[in-house]
Amino acid sequence: MKLGIVLSKPPSYSETFFNSKIKGLLEHGYDVTLYVRENTEEYKNCKVYNAPRVFKNPILQVLSTGFVLLSLVFYLKRILKFIKLEKSSGRSITDTLKNCYKNAHLLKANVDWLHFGFATLALGSEHVAKSIDAKMAISCRGYDMDVYPLKHEKVYDLVWKRVDKVHAISNYMLSKAQELGLPDSVASAIIYPAISPYFFKGKNEKQFSESKSLNITTIARLHWIKGLDYTLEALQLLKQKGVKFNYTIIGEGSEYESLRYAVHELNLENEVSFLGKLSHQTTLEHLKNTDIYLQYSHTEGFCNAVLEAQAMGCLCVVSDGGGLPENIIDNTTGFLVKKRDANALAESIFRVLSMDELDLSPIKKAARTRVLKDFTIDNQIQAFINFYE
Amino acid sequence: MKERLKIAIFSGNIPSTSFIERLIDGVSKHHEVLLFGMQKQKVDYSSNSIRIFSTPNSKLKNSFITLWRATKLFFTNPKALFQLLEEVKKEASNYSKFMKLSKCIPILLHKPDILHLQWAKDLPKYAFLKSTFKIPIVVSFRGAHINYTPIVEPDFAEKYKATFPLVDAFHGVSKTIIDKASQYGDIANRSTVIYSPLPQFFFEAYEEFQKKESEIIRIVSVGRNHWKKGYQYAVDAIKQLKEKGYNVHYTLIGPSSPTEALLFQIHQLSVEDSISFVGQLNQEDLLKALKKQDILLLPSLGEGIANVALEAMSMGLPVISTNCGGMAEVVKHKETGWLIPMRNTDAIAEAVIDFNSTSESELKSITNNAYKFVKNEFDFKNNISKFISLYNTVVKS
Structure with a gap:
């Protein structure tokens, strides 16, 4: 089976789950090739092809277009088919030509499946798979379903018509796709993310203790969707109730300024630290010392960080946004809190703190057991093999 | 000299x-x-x-x-x-x-x-x-x-x-x-x-407060799209007010379209029908638009003294403002408007409810106090x- 995976860039070293998926499929005899928009680093696990570059300089762009068109001469039949399909869907000539250029690397591909890693990556490439006699798959992961379509109406209409199979990382993502027009007639599968075998080592049992202050952690890009402002407000309420804690945010992003300001205004300077982006390894070290893991996002496709936190034996308190209720079973493997409500989050954390270790320890255990049992890479790879068969 | x-x-x-x-x-x-x-x-x-x-x-x-x-x-x-x-x-x-x-x-x-x-x-x-x-x-x-x-x-x-x-x-x-x-x-x-x-213009537009006939409570904010303006708390409050059964409409003047974050929030809370965005207006049109509103809300997280609040006060529009920056110097709670804590959805909703149940004569006196105060200090x-x-x-x- 030849599989082409379309991504914006090759998965970085730290994206272990992605790398292990590719490795796993290779081990099962799959021929995997990556097609990317920008090749940021040498990728060793499989072959990588780049999309033609888009130049700002018009002269370079004309030269490059000529070169790319020339290289497509040997694929004339595919190109004609692509153009015909584009025309039949009512695309303008300019857009069709742009798409020819943009998809040149894909139009040369020899694969059985062309799998777009995010739904947005399939936009403008809807007709490629059919033109090269491959099947088309897309993954629905989060932003592509939750936010992008709000700004671009009916953006996936053509994708739904052309796609052969849809992969969603959670039930929530699939229902979002259906809301956006994915018809029931299109085959789909929910394949949850998986965690690296690293987590199976050690036991990671910890207990709250009155003597030391509580360590609370969130791993998130500093982005509005992560609800970090609401989290900080909840922590201020917690501080007012006399709880001693340290809160660590791991991640970087555009909201740093507003969050930093919030920390100052909420008088949390001594409690909160922004650690920026850390390596996967260092992040896990932090989780080792974390008592409570918070993920108070407005929405999540599923959220790997919460999986990893559970595997590391942290008690997870998360919002009920997006796919998080599938990630945490309320009161059994952690706690769900109504989203966008700082009071509710503060109360929830406070309640957890007042609970007995005898009640909390089974929850942490259940979380780790469930994650290690149900979210393994082996399961994930088997699910993907079934997906493509 | x-x-x-x-x-x-x-x-x-x-x-x-x-x-x-x-x-x-x-x-x-x-x-x-x-x-x-x-x-x-x-x-x-x-x-x-x-x-x-x-x-x-x-x-x-x-x-x-x-x-x-x-x-x-x-x-x-x-x-x-x-x-x-x-x-x-x-x-x-x-x-x-x-x-x-x-x-x-x-x-x-x-x-x-x-x-x-x-x-x-x-x-x-x-x-x-x-x-x-x-x-x-x-x-x-x-x-x-x-x-x-x-x-x-x-x-x-x-x-x-x-x-x-x-x-x-x-x-x-x-x-x-x-x-x-x-x-x-x-x-x-x-x-x-x-x-x-403040330009004379707004003082000339002053009219004694009168309760509007409409069933809808019209709330307005004015300002550019920026996290500092705290619009997300206003949107959360609108949701809360609707859940409590209040018929409210929130108008944002300044941004012609919401930021991605607000767009998502409005959609997630299903309050699309209760919120509208109006682009930037010149002063004359702003004044006209404000006349149609019941109350100005300043949900801001940081300001000097927001001009828009002063403008509202000078024309006789009631104001709800967070206690940010120097706002407390002009908005005195229940004297010249409503002063509420920052980053507090409940407080916004409560202030709107309180405004709604305040008698016309009391509102007349609050808006008149506000007018006089601003006229004195901001001439x-x-x-x-x-x-x-x-x-x-x-x-x-």
Whole structure:
């Protein structure tokens, strides 16, 4: 089976789950090739092809277009088919030509499946798979379903018509796709993310203790969707109730300024630290010392960080946004809190703190057991093999 | 008093924001006003006391003009040119060296009696005009540059500490902001509170409050799209009010479309039908739009004193404001409006409910108090004369 995976860039070293998926499929005899928009680093696990570059300089762009068109001469039949399909869907000539250029690397591909890693990556490439006699798959992961379509109406209409199979990382993502027009007639599968075998080592049992202050952690890009402002407000309420804690945010992003300001205004300077982006390894070290893991996002496709936190034996308190209720079973493997409500989050954390270790320890255990049992890479790879068969 | 002074009102941009333009207009009736900075668009001032010595936006045009100005300075005051070149050398890149040169040469050519910096953040860049060239500097504290720049960019705290001693006088748009700035230097005895003047226009629009017939409570906010404006709390509050059964509509004037974050929030909370976005309006249209509303909401997380709240108060529109920046100096709870804590959805919703159940006669008295207060403290002529006497004290000393 030849599989082409379309991504914006090759998965970085730290994206272990992605790398292990590719490795796993290779081990099962799959021929995997990556097609990317920008090749940021040498990728060793499989072959990588780049999309033609888009130049700002018009002269370079004309030269490059000529070169790319020339290289497509040997694929004339595919190109004609692509153009015909584009025309039949009512695309303008300019857009069709742009798409020819943009998809040149894909139009040369020899694969059985062309799998777009995010739904947005399939936009403008809807007709490629059919033109090269491959099947088309897309993954629905989060932003592509939750936010992008709000700004671009009916953006996936053509994708739904052309796609052969849809992969969603959670039930929530699939229902979002259906809301956006994915018809029931299109085959789909929910394949949850998986965690690296690293987590199976050690036991990671910890207990709250009155003597030391509580360590609370969130791993998130500093982005509005992560609800970090609401989290900080909840922590201020917690501080007012006399709880001693340290809160660590791991991640970087555009909201740093507003969050930093919030920390100052909420008088949390001594409690909160922004650690920026850390390596996967260092992040896990932090989780080792974390008592409570918070993920108070407005929405999540599923959220790997919460999986990893559970595997590391942290008690997870998360919002009920997006796919998080599938990630945490309320009161059994952690706690769900109504989203966008700082009071509710503060109360929830406070309640957890007042609970007995005898009640909390089974929850942490259940979380780790469930994650290690149900979210393994082996399961994930088997699910993907079934997906493509 | 010296005859007419040359006052440089410097905001970096020509034309500037509306309140700085009003200052320019007012001061030009007493003194000559020099404008330096990047010219973004053409402006015509009717007064010939306003003179523009702009730095053109086009790089090519700027190169020629700067060369010409440098030659002029070379022949009139060669020492100044060489001192400036020394100063410019401190910049990191060639481009910033050139930009600093092209922005500062006209100031040295037309040497103002006072350089009035409208934005505190410009002070570190231009303080050398005082230390090297003895041009007296006045700095305005208007909000963001004191309230959060030094917090999110800590090196500004150091820069402020180093340059505040050079400044001849400070102007704060509120008492609160001068208190805040005091942590960067001993400035109290060089500081004056001058509230930003409001155009007469709004006072003329004042009407005694009357409850509207409509069943809908119309809430309005005015301002650009920025996290500091706290719109997300307003949207959360709208959701809460709707859940409690109140028929509310929220209008945002300023942004023509929501940010991605607000768009998502509105969609997730299913309040699309209760919120509308109106683009930026000119003052006349803004006034018309505000007349149709029941209450102005300022959900902000940081301001000096928000002009829009004053405008609402001057025209008789009730105001709910967070206790941010200097807002507490004007919005006194249940006396001139509703003052609520920041970042607090419940408080916004409660204030709207409280407003809704307040009797018409009480609302009449609250809005009338607000009008009188603003009329007293924010009158245009009064304010300009305060600036004029501030300039005079600087020149005398």
